[in-house]
Amino acid sequence: MPLLYFRNVSFANDGKDILRNVSFVADAGDFISIVGPSGSGKSTLLRLCGHLISPTTGNIFYKGVNMTGYSPTELRKNISYCSQTPYLFGNNVKDNLEFPFSIRNIPFNESRVKELFSLFNIPPVFLNSDVQNLSGGEKQRISLIRTLLFLPEVLLLDEVTSALDAENTRMAEDAISSLNKGGITVLWITHDPEQSQKYANKIITLEAGEIKSLEVLK
Template structure:
């Protein structure tokens, strides 16, 4: 059963056609890598899937219902998007990791936060760190943790390990693989052909705003 279906998707900005009739089905439990050259439309596609920018033409279907039939806030809780360049707010790391609880008006589960930090080769002391003192790789990991406090139905990752060394990139991959085995559908943009083959069951190549190929791995 498809969890996400994209039908004849077009996107245009500043009189430039960026997506030109993208169609695909993502099955529930898929772990999909998306590859393609810079400027091919990959990030735009994920932003649209995350309901962050409007489409020019086409349809997006989540669990057999058009995106337009969902409350946007509820949809974005089910479909979680990790941007390539992480944005942390406030002063301390803790402010970012308590945020998912605060917007849901739920009790903060500090134990879960610490457990996730440890999964990502960080420790509890990071909660009190000033976000300005963090490296690019640390910011990237904190941003991913913030997105995973609540497990989504679909996880969208845009170059999620681009600022990480090989060891920490593998840590992220391993955890995402675990989530996928628990039922989270994953769509991950990567520039690394090697990475696109490791944990995925499907690879989609985007070229000049169109699907060039879809292959099972």
């Protein structure tokens, strides 16, 4: 049974077609790169995967059940989305990293946070940093760490390395690849041709809202 299954999915906004008749399967353990020109519908596709928006027509199934049959809160614990433009709230970094624990009614686990800080080369004192003073790359790493505090079954990543330098990009790629090898299904958007093929076993190419090709690499 596919983990995610898009069946004839279309999405329109303000009368404009963003995606048209999209069908594909993501199996457990897949690492799928989503590529294509700007405006081709890549981010919309990823948001549909996370049930952040609903199809105009067609159906999306998760573990064989239509996504509309799940509680959105429970679904998003299993399918995590990290956007290209990170949104941080509250006053400091800790406010953001406490949130995933609070919605699960679990005490804040500072050791888990420090474990991920180490993975992404962030010093522990960063926990109390003012979010208004963070660089774009720092915000992107904190957003990714927030997403990874509780490991999902499906990880949706929208150009999450776009604001990172080469060293931090490599660290993020290594972490994501390791999670995939551990069984997490990854769908990520990238504009980097080399990055798109580096870890993926499938590449979906979107053009003008339609799947131009679906390439199986391995």
